[in-house]
Amino acid sequence: MNIGLKPFDRLTQAELNIWVKEGQQRSQLGQLPSYIPQLAQVNPQEFVVKILTIPGPSYQAGNEALRFPVMSVIKCFLLLNRLLELGEERVFQRVGVQPSDQPFNSLEQLESDGGWPRNPMINSGAIALAGLLPGKDADTRCQYLCSWLNQFGDCQLVLDRDILESVRSAPNAKNQALVSTLAAAGYLEYPEITLDTYNQICCLSATISDLAKLGLLLLKPPNPQWQNASRIVKALMMTCGLYETSGQFAVKVGVPTKSGVSGAVLSIIPDLGAIACYSPPLDSQGNSMGGLFLIEKMVETVNYPHFSRSKCGLLASTGIASEETEVCSGD
Numbered sequence: 001m002n003i004g005l006k007p008f009d010r011l012t013q014a015e016l017n018i019w020v021k022e023g024q025q026r027s028q029l030g031q032l033p034s035y036i037p038q039l040a041q042v043n044p045q046e047f048v049v050k051i052l053t054i055p056g057p058s059y060q061a062g063n064e065a066l067r068f069p070v071m072s073v074i075k076c077f078l079l080l081n082r083l084l085e086l087g088e089e090r091v092f093q094r095v096g097v098q099p100s101d102q103p104f105n106s107l108e109q110l111e112s113d114g115g116w117p118r119n120p121m122i123n124s125g126a127i128a129l130a131g132l133l134p135g136k137d138a139d140t141r142c143q144y145l146c147s148w149l150n151q152f153g154d155c156q157l158v159l160d161r162d163i164l165e166s167v168r169s170a171p172n173a174k175n176q177a178l179v180s181t182l183a184a185a186g187y188l189e190y191p192e193i194t195l196d197t198y199n200q201i202c203c204l205s206a207t208i209s210d211l212a213k214l215g216l217l218l219l220k221p222p223n224p225q226w227q228n229a230s231r232i233v234k235a236l237m238m239t240c241g242l243y244e245t246s247g248q249f250a251v252k253v254g255v256p257t258k259s260g261v262s263g264a265v266l267s268i269i270p271d272l273g274a275i276a277c278y279s280p281p282l283d284s285q286g287n288s289m290g291g292l293f294l295i296e297k298m299v300e301t302v303n304y305p306h307f308s309r310s311k312c313g314l315l316a317s318t319g320i321a322s323e324e325t326e327v328c329s330g331d
């Protein structure tokens, strides 16, 4: 039993280093994405982690100076921004809240929904919301979101022009088809500007500290309006953030998590901390293999109640409080 210990007191740097090493090994089972040339050329062994905790201590491993494009992790913050600036009603006139069991760029899903984008965590939904950013062109729209995040998140995101060139050099037929379908269904006004905006915001680059600080925006919302918006974002991260794997991961690990095809991944442990990880090799759904492994181990280490419950079949259904889940965790 660890009565009296605060959750992150259980985590030591030595322990984190062990999990990083194992995560690195496991990541070798994954693959780099091939459809964005520059992402196919990164070092697959790179493994960077930053954990910021509400109690105070922070933990890190790997090259803190390394910059990487956040890719789909930006979808959380595009949604946060649009909820705060436009309100729930307008946002959810453009995008749904239903999980999808199809890949993140599925045209079939969008077509079977009659052009209605299912949720903001898949490409169709994020593209629809990118169409609601203010500004006359894609550069202005991307810079607007970038500055907003840098201001409120106290971070230094910058547009990675090399990655953007790489994205543009291999036009993505799937995203183009999503844009046309959205526009034809009336959920998008300026298809070209919008696709370019979406590509640019995915190419915003961050250090691992930047990514973890963005997590704090969802962990410690400054006022009731932010609280409501971040509640919605976290709910959708939990149900849709890892695409087809979302449900399984929610049951097994139980924390809102969002991945990007660069290998970036961000998890929020409610009331406790934010975990940012970058490990490029992906599983078949496009989620960082090493990143998801590390997050699972961290949540297990801090003994977050959802995790204990999922490990303790019977207790799970009784809703028994934390003392019992501690016994069950084997401490």
Ligand SMILES: NC(=O)CC[C@H](N)C(=O)O
Pocket (backbone or CB within 6 Å): 071, 072, 073, 104, 105, 123, 175, 199, 202, 259, 260, 261, 262, 286
């Ligand atoms: N899953 C992702 O990170 C997808 C983002 C990427 N820009 C794409 O549209 O393919």
